Amino acid sequence: MASLGLALLLAALSALVMLPAARHLVSLRSGERAQATLHTSGACLAGQCQVRFEAGGRTVVADLPVGSGGGKSAVGTRLTVRYQPDNPRVVARQADVGGGGAAALTVLSGVASLFFLVLTIVAAVHLARRRRADRLR
Template sequence: MSLVIALLLGALSVLVMFPAAQHLRSLQDGERAHATLHTSGACMAGHCQVKFEAAGRTVVADLPVGSGGGRSSVGARLTVRYQADDPQVVAREEDVGGGGAAVLAVMSGGGALLFLVMSVVAAIFVARQRRADSTPGRTPQDGQRHGGD
């Protein structure tokens, strides 16, 4: 079971959180705009939307996975960075350094290593137990008192 958890945490880190952190960093040089939180929710999971003006039109865009600000209420003011050629690609200015995605990538990677080490230690323990139980000349009753002894 520990190995399965290690694989899942490793996959979360490598396939989801690390790319999310890279995506957030890619917007560091993006256009800057003042926005309002249009839809709040689990921003870290990518369930928040912001509303802002870009090139003279109003844009409502989803914040990417790894965004912070989940505790903010609808209508909260914030600053965002977006791609000039595609205003739908947006992130909170506070998150363009990698944000919570980078922290979660490191934490889930560390958790994966922890569970991997636990599964290796458990495998070594089980192998030693089996080897000790199958030692020649030893029976399962060795070392135990018999009822008539």
């Protein structure tokens, strides 16, 4: 039962969190390009990084979305970003608009989910055969 629960949890992580994050990153592929500076560093993959850049003549400080890379970069690091022209606070690193770490985590958690699901099925079949053999004795 624990492996089934883990399989369902990983499937939910993949389908409900990481897949939408990867799609969001890809949606910014056609956004406006700008040179930015890493304003706040942290766990960028968890969405805890900020960048500062110029858009429409004003300075914007925006959060990088969940699934972004660059977590090991220091504050002040220069990078290229893509942003939505009508809302410059929606931004992603140029390097992440292909899906970034979110796409990789979607695949990894999906594969892990399948592994635990197969493990659950194998354990259930093994237990059923064992019970049947015990009844036949």
